[in-house]
Amino acid sequence: MQRALELARLGLGYASPNPMVGCVVVHQERIIGEGWHRQYGGPHAEVNAVESVADKSLLPQSTVYVSLEPCNHWGKTPPCTDLLLQHKPKRVVICNTDSNPRAAGGLQRLQAAGIEVEAGLLEKDGRWLNRRFFTVVEKKRPYIILKWAQTADGFMARSDYSSKWISNAYARQLVHKWRSEEDAILVGSNTARYDNPQLTNRDWPGYPRQPLRVVIDRQLLLHQNLHLFDASYPSICYNLKEDREAPNLTFRQLAADNFLEHLLEDLKGRGVQSVLIEGGPRLFTQLFELGLWDEIRMFVAPHSFGSGIAAPHPQGYLLKKEVLDDNELQWRVRQPW
Structure with missing residues (x-):
C-alpha cells in the first residue's frame, strides 16, 4: 500500500x-x-x-x-x-x-x-x-493553504510595503512548485497593488498547466495594468460591483455578507479543489476569524524590521520544520488528519 x-x-x-x-x-x-x-x-x-x-x-x-x-x-x-x-x-x-x-x-x-x-x-x-x-467532499469548500514569509521579529512587510522579498531564492522557487500543485492562487487587493504578483509557476518548469489566478478587489479600485489583469492566464476578480467577462478574465460580483464564504463556494463550483492564499495579513486575519483555513506554510527569514506590518500569529498544530539555507519553513495544520 x-x-x-x-x-x-x-x-x-x-x-x-x-x-x-x-x-x-x-x-x-x-x-x-x-x-x-x-x-x-x-x-x-x-x-x-x-x-x-x-x-x-x-x-x-x-x-x-x-x-x-x-x-x-x-x-x-x-x-x-x-x-x-x-x-x-x-x-x-x-x-x-x-x-x-x-x-x-x-x-x-x-x-x-x-x-x-x-x-x-x-x-x-x-x-x-x-x-x-x-475537504471538498466533506466540508463543501476547497482546501485552504495560507502561505506567507516573515522576518525573525514577526513582520510581513515594512509599513510602506517597500519590502517585496523577505524569503530567499530557494523558498521562492519552492512556492512556484506549490503553485503547480494547487488549483488556484488567491491574493487580496493590497498584495496585488503593492507586489503586482504574476501568480504563476514560471520558476518550476515541467507542469503543463498554470493555476487559476484569483484576486479580491471589492470596490474595483485596482489598476487594470497589473499582471493579474493581463489575460495571460485565466483569472477571476471577486468584487461587490459587477459581473463581467473578458478573454481569460472574469469579474464576479458577490454579496457583501459572507463574502469569503460565497467566494469559496463559487470556486468550488468551478472545480477548484484547493486554494493557495499568498496574502495579505488582513485577509489572513479574516480567514482565521472565520475558521476558513486548513494549512499554514510559513517562512521565517533572518531579517529584522523593528516595525512594520505584523505577520499573523501562527495557529494550529506544528507539523514539521524545514531549513532552506538561512530560512526556516514551518508547516502547520488546523487539525490532525
Whole structure:
C-alpha cells in the first residue's frame, strides 16, 4: 500500500478535481502491475495497473492494492469496480473508502461478487495525501493553504510595503512548485497593488498547466495594468460591483455578507479543489476569524524590521520544520488528519 500511495502522489497537480489514486497488483509477493491516475479525464489507477500486467491470467490469484475505494459510477471513464469484477482478483485492499456518495459503493459490489475485501490500511496516510479531495467532499469548500514569509521579529512587510522579498531564492522557487500543485492562487487587493504578483509557476518548469489566478478587489479600485489583469492566464476578480467577462478574465460580483464564504463556494463550483492564499495579513486575519483555513506554510527569514506590518500569529498544530539555507519553513495544520 505504501507503494500505491507513492504512485498516487505523482498525480498531484494533474488529477484534480479527481482524487489522487495509486494501484499495485501483487501475485505471490511479487508486484506484477502498477499504475496511477495520471491526468483528470484519463484512465484511472486501476485501469493503468491492470493494463500493465503482462500475464492477465494471474489476476484471479492476485491481490490488488488501491489507495482509494474503486469508483462505482460513470464519469469521464467507466467504473473501476466493473473492471475489477471483470478480472475478479482474489483480494482487494484499499486505504480509504470514498466519501463521495456518487462514487462510493464499489466495495460492497466486490464483496457481493465473492472477492475478499479489506479497508483501512494506512488510512491516515491516505487521508493526508487526499486532504484536498476529502475537504471538498466533506466540508463543501476547497482546501485552504495560507502561505506567507516573515522576518525573525514577526513582520510581513515594512509599513510602506517597500519590502517585496523577505524569503530567499530557494523558498521562492519552492512556492512556484506549490503553485503547480494547487488549483488556484488567491491574493487580496493590497498584495496585488503593492507586489503586482504574476501568480504563476514560471520558476518550476515541467507542469503543463498554470493555476487559476484569483484576486479580491471589492470596490474595483485596482489598476487594470497589473499582471493579474493581463489575460495571460485565466483569472477571476471577486468584487461587490459587477459581473463581467473578458478573454481569460472574469469579474464576479458577490454579496457583501459572507463574502469569503460565497467566494469559496463559487470556486468550488468551478472545480477548484484547493486554494493557495499568498496574502495579505488582513485577509489572513479574516480567514482565521472565520475558521476558513486548513494549512499554514510559513517562512521565517533572518531579517529584522523593528516595525512594520505584523505577520499573523501562527495557529494550529506544528507539523514539521524545514531549513532552506538561512530560512526556516514551518508547516502547520488546523487539525490532525
